[in-house]
Structure formats: C-alpha cells, structure tokens
Amino acid sequence: MFCPGCGIGTVMNCFHRAFAEVGMNQDRTVFVSGIGCSSRIIGYMRADSIHTTHGRALAVATGIKLANPDLNVVVFSGDGDIGAIGGNHFINAARRNVDISVFCINNYTYGMTGGQASTTTPHKSFSTTTPYGNKEYPFDLAELAVTAGANYVARWTVRNVKELISSMQKALQKKGFSFVEIASPCPTSFGRRNRMPDPKQMFEWLKIVSVRLEKSQAWGLDQLDLNIGGQITIGEFVERNRMPYGMIA
Amino acid sequence: MQVKANRKFCKGCNICVLVCPTRVFEEGKEIGERGYIAPVIAHPEKCPNYKRKTKKNAVCEMCVLSCPDQALDWDEEAGAEG
Amino acid sequence: MRLPPGTYFMQGNEACVEGAISAGLRFYAGYPITPSTEVAEGLALRMPEEGGVFIQMEDEMASISAIIGASWTGAKVMTATSGPGFSLMQESIGYAAMTETPIVILNAMRGGPSTGMPTMVGQGDVMQSRYGSHGDYPIIVLAASTVQDMFDQTIRAFNLSEKYRAPTILLSDAEVGHMRGKFTVPQRLEVFDRLMRIDQVWHDGFAYDESLVPGFPVFGKGSRVHVTGLSHDIAGYPTNDGDVHEELVRRLNDKIVIHRNDICEVVITRPEAKSLIVTYGSPTFAAKAALRTHPDLGLLELKTLWPFPEELVAQACSGVSEVIVMEMNLGQMFKEVERTACASGCKKIRLFSKLRGDVPTPDELVHFIAAGG
Numbered sequence A: 001m002f003c004p005g006c007g008i009g010t011v012m013n014c015f016h017r018a019f020a021e022v023g024m025n026q027d028r029t030v031f032v033s034g035i036g037c038s039s040r041i042i043g044y045m046r047a048d049s050i051h052t053t054h055g056r057a058l059a060v061a062t063g064i065k066l067a068n069p070d071l072n073v074v075v076f077s078g079d080g081d082i083g084a085i086g087g088n089h090f091i092n093a094a095r096r097n098v099d100i101s102v103f104c105i106n107n108y109t110y111g112m113t114g115g116q117a118s119t120t121t122p123h124k125s126f127s128t129t130t131p132y133g134n135k136e137y138p139f140d141l142a143e144l145a146v147t148a149g150a151n152y153v154a155r156w157t158v159r160n161v162k163e164l165i166s167s168m169q170k171a172l173q174k175k176g177f178s179f180v181e182i183a184s185p186c187p188t189s190f191g192r193r194n195r196m197p198d199p200k201q202m203f204e205w206l207k208i209v210s211v212r213l214e215k216s217q218a219w220g221l222d223q224l225d226l227n228i229g230g231q232i233t234i235g236e237f238v239e240r241n242r243m244p245y246g247m248i249a
Numbered sequence B: 001m002q003v004k005a006n007r008k009f010c011k012g013c014n015i016c017v018l019v020c021p022t023r024v025f026e027e028g029k030e031i032g033e034r035g036y037i038a039p040v041i042a043h044p045e046k047c048p049n050y051k052r053k054t055k056k057n058a059v060c061e062m063c064v065l066s067c068p069d070q071a072l073d074w075d076e077e078a079g080a081e082g
Numbered sequence C: 001m002r003l004p005p006g007t008y009f010m011q012g013n014e015a016c017v018e019g020a021i022s023a024g025l026r027f028y029a030g031y032p033i034t035p036s037t038e039v040a041e042g043l044a045l046r047m048p049e050e051g052g053v054f055i056q057m058e059d060e061m062a063s064i065s066a067i068i069g070a071s072w073t074g075a076k077v078m079t080a081t082s083g084p085g086f087s088l089m090q091e092s093i094g095y096a097a098m099t100e101t102p103i104v105i106l107n108a109m110r111g112g113p114s115t116g117m118p119t120m121v122g123q124g125d126v127m128q129s130r131y132g133s134h135g136d137y138p139i140i141v142l143a144a145s146t147v148q149d150m151f152d153q154t155i156r157a158f159n160l161s162e163k164y165r166a167p168t169i170l171l172s173d174a175e176v177g178h179m180r181g182k183f184t185v186p187q188r189l190e191v192f193d194r195l196m197r198i199d200q201v202w203h204d205g206f207a208y209d210e211s212l213v214p215g216f217p218v219f220g221k222g223s224r225v226h227v228t229g230l231s232h233d234i235a236g237y238p239t240n241d242g243d244v245h246e247e248l249v250r251r252l253n254d255k256i257v258i259h260r261n262d263i264c265e266v267v268i269t270r271p272e273a274k275s276l277i278v279t280y281g282s283p284t285f286a287a288k289a290a291l292r293t294h295p296d297l298g299l300l301e302l303k304t305l306w307p308f309p310e311e312l313v314a315q316a317c318s319g320v321s322e323v324i325v326m327e328m329n330l331g332q333m334f335k336e337v338e339r340t341a342c343a344s345g346c347k348k349i350r351l352f353s354k355l356r357g358d359v360p361t362p363d364e365l366v367h368f369i370a371a372g373g
Helices: A008-022 A038-044 A057-067 A079-083 A087-096 A141-148 A161-173 A199-209 A213-218 A223-228 B015-019 B062-066 C012-023 C037-050 C060-071 C083-099 C126-131 C147-164 C174-178 C242-257 C284-293 C310-317 C334-343 C362-370
Strands: A029-033 A048-051 A072-078 A101-106 A152-157 A178-183 A210-212 A232-239 B002-005 B072-075 C006-011 C025-030 C053-056 C076-081 C104-109 C140-143 C168-173 C180-185 C226-228 C266-269 C275-279 C297-302 C304-306 C322-327 C349-353
Touching: A008 A038, A008 A101, A008 A161, A008 B062, A029 A038, A029 A057, A038 A048, A038 A072, A038 A101, A038 C226, A057 A072, A057 A079, A057 A087, A057 C025, A057 C053, A057 C060, A072 A079, A079 A087, A079 A101, A079 A141, A087 A141, A087 C060, A101 A161, A141 A152, A141 A178, A141 A223, A141 A232, A152 A161, A161 A178, A161 A232, A161 B062, A199 A210, A199 B015, A210 A213, A213 A223, A213 A232, A223 A232, B015 B062, B062 B072, C006 C012, C012 C025, C012 C037, C012 C076, C012 C104, C012 C147, C012 C168, C012 C174, C012 C180, C025 C037, C025 C060, C037 C053, C037 C174, C060 C076, C060 C083, C076 C083, C076 C147, C083 C104, C083 C126, C104 C147, C104 C174, C126 C140, C126 C168, C126 C304, C140 C147, C147 C168, C147 C174, C147 C180, C168 C174, C266 C310, C275 C284, C275 C310, C275 C362, C284 C297, C284 C362, C297 C310, C310 C334, C322 C334, C322 C362, C334 C349, C349 C362
Parallel strands: A029 A048, A029 A072, A048 C226, A072 A101, A101 A178, A152 A178, A210 A232, C025 C053, C025 C076, C076 C104, C104 C168, C140 C168, C275 C297, C275 C322, C322 C349
Antiparallel strands: A152 A232, B002 B072, C006 C180, C140 C304, C266 C297
C-alpha cells in the first residue's frame, strides 16, 4: 500500500535481510507499531504483530517485553509517532533501557494524513500546516535517544542499504534499548511540496544532505546546529553496555 | 546470474535507475499493465553480478535492496554463467 | 502467595490488592493518583513476592498501553486510577474493546470535574465509564460499596474480562478505597482464565462461534496473529468493507448483550417494601442504616452498572410506589433507573444527589424521603 518511491519498502528489504542473517526465531518475535505509513509495515510480516494507538507503541512494547522477557520485541514507527505524540514514551523507554529494538522511519512529515508538519520537518520547509514555511526547528531524534540513555543508536538513510542492514543486525542482537533512525523519502506528501515530486529527487536529496558522523565531527561544529540546520548526520552514534531494565547485575 | 523484474510489483519509481552504479537500468517509455511507466533492464551485462553464479556471491545488490516494491530479484539461470 | 481463607481487617484499596492477587494478577503498570495510590504501592510490594511484574509508567496513557501489551502475552493485567487519569485512558479503553483484550481498570472516583477534590468522594464518572471512548464499543462496569466488595468485585472483574475478552472497569470511590473494614476470604475461590488457542491463526485470528467470544491467540506461540485497532475482518487484518465493519461492531456489542444474565448482578433487601432506594458505592451505608430504622424502606444495590441490569431493576421496581435514586452526582444512573421504573409501572422516581464531597448520612436520606415531593 505504499506510494511509488516510498522508502518504507527499502527499509523492509533491509530488515528482512538483517533478520534472516541474525537467525532470530520468527515464532518468538513480536512486532509493535503505532499509527502512520511506517506502522503499516508490520502487517506485511508473517509473525505476531500489534498495531496500536498513535504514539503508544513503545509503552505497549515495554508491557510485552516485561511480561514475557523471552520474546524478541521489534518496534516500527515513524517520526510523528515517536517524536511528537509518543515523545514522552520514547525518552522514558530509552531511559529505562528496555530490551527492545526500535526502527524509526523518519520521512520528515505526517505522510498518511496528507503531509502535515512533524517535529522533524526541516526549518522553512513547506507542508499542509506550514504553508508559509516551517517556523519551528526540528528534533534530532537520534541525539535524544543518546541523551536519554539508549544502548545503541544509529542513523542512516535509505541510500545506505549495506550499513543499514549491519546496524539493524546490531540493534536486534544488542541487549538494551536499540534505536535506529532511517531517513526515508516521502515523495507524495513531503517531496511534492518541497520541489522534489519525483521519487528520484528525494532519494538524491537524502544523499546530498547526509554527512558521515566522523567527517562532521572533524569540522568541529555543533552537531545539533548542523542537524537542525538541515544536515543529516549519519553513522553509529553510541554503543553502550548500560544494564537493560529488569536484568540483574 | 542476471537481474529480473516482476512487472506486477513495479510502480515505476525509477529508484533502480538512480542507484545502480553501472547504469544497467533506463527509464521506460511504455505504460505497463498497472498504469505505471516501468523502467527497463537496458544493459544487464553491465551488472557486476553478470559473471557470478549464485545469490550468495553477489557483489552489488543496490537495486534489489533499494526497490521499494520488492520487484527485483536475481535469476541464477540467466547471465553469463546461466 | 494469595491470602489463605479467613477473616481480615484492611483498607479497601489493600483488599483490592489482595483480590487481584487471588485472581491471578501477573502484571501491573500504573501511575500514582489520589485516591488509588495505595493499590499501586501495595502491588509494588506484593507483585515481586508473587513472581509478577510491577512498573510505574510515565503517565496514564503509558500505563494502559503497557497493560494491553502485557495482556497479549497471556498475563492477567490491571491498572488503577481516578477521574483525571481515567479521562486520559479513554482512547486505549476503546482500543482494548476493539481488539478484545482482557484488562481490568480500577477507577477510584473522587470529587470532580477536572482536578476537583482529590481527597474527597464523588461518583461523577458513571456515564464516562460507559461512553467515555469514541464509537460503539462494549464495556463491563462493576461497582464496589464495601471492603468485602473491594475483594470480591476485583476477582469478579478479572473473571468477567477473561471470560468475555472485554475491558472491565471497577468503580470504587475515595470513601470505599480508604475505609478500613472486615472482609472474609472463602474456602473456594472461582477464578476463570481466558480460552487460549495455540494453532496458527493466519486466516482466522478473530473467528468466533455462537458465544461470540473468539479464542485468544497468545503472542510467542507461533500463532502469527495481527492485532489492530482498525476495523478488521476475522483474519485480523484491516478492512474498509461496510459489511465486515458492521458485522464486527455488532458482534462486539452483542457479545456483552447476549451474556447479560451472567454479567449483571444486583442485591435486593426487603423486596416487599413500597419505597425502594436504588444506589451503589459508598452511599449504600446510609441506605442500609436507614433500612434498620424504617421498616417501610427497601434497598436495591447495583453491583453491575453497565450493561445496565434492566431486567433486574424492572423486576425490583414493579409493584413499588416510590423509587429514590441516591448518588453523588447530578443524576447519571438516575435517568437509566427512571426509564426502566416508568416502564414497569412506577410513577414516582426521585433523585437524591449529594455533591458536597462526603457521603450522604442516614438522617439526610430519611429527611429527603420524608419530605415527599
């Protein structure tokens, strides 16, 4: 049900590859999602899945994991679901370091409902609720996860398929809260209103504005300033070994 | 082996044209059965996997992994070694 | 381990904790709010002892979402809240009703609306407990009026929610929750578990028989069930088809309607009396005291509020010349009782409502009845 050129299909390909390579038990894996285009991905997975209310995917995932720690819990969600309405659950789940893997497909808009501004919509971008340009500055979701205490945080775009597969594998195997943000194109809702109606244009834009973390840090500028100024820093942000929630030392 | 396309899945986004490093694909001109103008596999022999035998030793999988509709896959029977 | 049979003296909220553990509670997620905080504190102590899980979540929406997730792993779950928190949970209550997830919510009602009077009693959430969420959805709502009720009705709430796969709300109030009293644990406790299925449900995760209650496919057993709040077919996958949607919504609501005989419960004292007091929750103490001094009064105590026990109330009201509905709100149950009593022939139905944050006294009640009107 995805539009032509939607990046969610690419994320699905990479996830299937990563899941197969890790060798996880399909019968002991539960997929959780919120509301939005990204959240429909779980309907295409042949496993136990639960499509919950807007923003509450991480709370439901916490409940599932704590009630049955033997299950592998994987969350697919979007930038609005995690960064806007679900923001509180996002930072608290990262703080608790619950042993779940979260894949946030960030398309910089609310795609399903027609293209409204999201908390990650770039400054001065156009959307249906910012017809004069976005007055606000966006969140850097990966940095939020790092500060809140997640064990593994990475951000890639749909152009970096190999690195994305590798990060997904790491996220699935890592104990504790793993967060992978995937910058993805939405030609229909975001691209069309920001001079990138062709899927190829938004795919190309993602490559142009993304800069490797190591390279960006070498410039010595404030990461936050760069990211809210329109750059997408990609790479693995943090890899920690904090104790996951509920596990005895 | 050679890359093959499932026309039933393709929605004509042309991402494969963009990401292929050796320009195997080209934008198409005919409207397919679903109403989209699907890209064509213009130069399959330019693909780095053309001389490879199986999926396991594929060196570049950009098109197969990037296609949002899972329309592309490897045909191990075709290609140089097929 | 659960309380052994015997007599105990405890706070109402503490009795609720013990009732939940006796019913088999395995997972509690909650947020503190007066006057239900003692339930969370009690379970924080008792859940690890019983091998269950307790977690304090960041807000009420997270609490109810977490218990919905935990319920799908097969565990019996519960959360406790009061008015403001209950309002926050409404969306997910609708979600639990749509996905047929068994959950139990304790709402210890307090003075409202809004922040109201957190430490004083009220009964203003009765209509909200039935219609708080959007859409046509089924719900079971029970009421507790004594410490014994806090134990018994909690167990009953778990049993009903497991049996009918519907969210069940137990309405207590600040008075019943905080009062201390005696209650007994019987020799044998009836505890009901949901009917589970462990086959692969690829095409019929929500298929049902004449009981209208589908078997429960637990997560993690290879069922491969898809659960969604979107309108869905019997496979569990989303659909926009009009016929399928109508079938789903009607079945969800009929599921409760056809089993109302099992769900609805009332207690009648002195059924031959000509004046009948209808009430629930902590005001029943005033009614019971009034009955002791006035032999012409009878009492109909509603133990189940929704689905409204229409047949039982109609039966109790037939042949009665006066019905007095006593509640601590502007008349939320009153309208339901009035229409039922009128239909069964009683012509005089009055509302005694007390909104001052404390329970009605027997004198006030008797005075109101004597004043005629």
